[in-house]
Amino acid sequence: MSNVLVKPKTDLPAVTLPDVTPLSSPMLAQLTAALGVPRNVLAEDDQIAHAWSQLPRLIKKIPPHLRNERIVKMCVAVASGLFDAAINYVWNAAVVELRDKVRRFGINVVPQILDDKSFDEDTLLDLRTPSCSTSAVSST
Numbered sequence: 001m002s003n004v005l006v007k008p009k010t011d012l013p014a015v016t017l018p019d020v021t022p023l024s025s026p027m028l029a030q031l032t033a034a035l036g037v038p039r040n041v042l043a044e045d046d047q048i049a050h051a052w053s054q055l056p057r058l059i060k061k062i063p064p065h066l067r068n069e070r071i072v073k074m075c076v077a078v079a080s081g082l083f084d085a086a087i088n089y090v091w092n093a094a095v096v097e098l099r100d101k102v103r104r105f106g107i108n109v110v111p112q113i114l115d116d117k118s119f120d121e122d123t124l125l126d127l128r129t130p131s132c133s134t135s136a137v138s139s140t
C-alpha cells in the first residue's frame with residue numbers, strides 16, 4: 001500500500017454566497033423577542049458574519065456534485081448562528097458519502113478487510129455516531 005496522500009483539487013470554481021447577515025440579524029432578534037428569549041442564546045452577529053465569510057473558501061473545496069441539500073442546510077444553519085447544527089449537517093453528508101464509497105469500492109470486500117463475515121448492507125446502514133439518527137443520516 002502506498003503512503004501517497006491524494007491532494008484535493010484546488011482548481012474548483014469560486015463560490016459566491018449572498019450576504020445574509022443584514023437579513024439574519026433582524027430576523028433572529030425578532031424571533032427571539034417574539035418567543036421571549038434573550039437574543040444571546042444564539043451566536044452573536046459578529047460570530048455569524050465571521051463564519052459566513054469563511055464559507056465560500058470551505059465550500060470551494062467540496063466538489064460540485066457533492067454540494068447537495070445537506071450543504072444548503074449547513075449554510076442556513078450558519079446564517080442562523082446554529083453552528084452545532086451546521087457541523088451535524090456536514091457530518092451527515094460525510095457519513096453518506098463514506099457509505100457510498102464503501103458501496104462503490106465493493107461491500108463484499110469489507111468483510112475480508114475487517115475479518116467480519118457478517119458485514120453487509122444493513123450493517124453499513126447501522127454504522128452511525130450517537131449524534132446521528134436514522135432519519136438524519138439516510139442513504140438518499
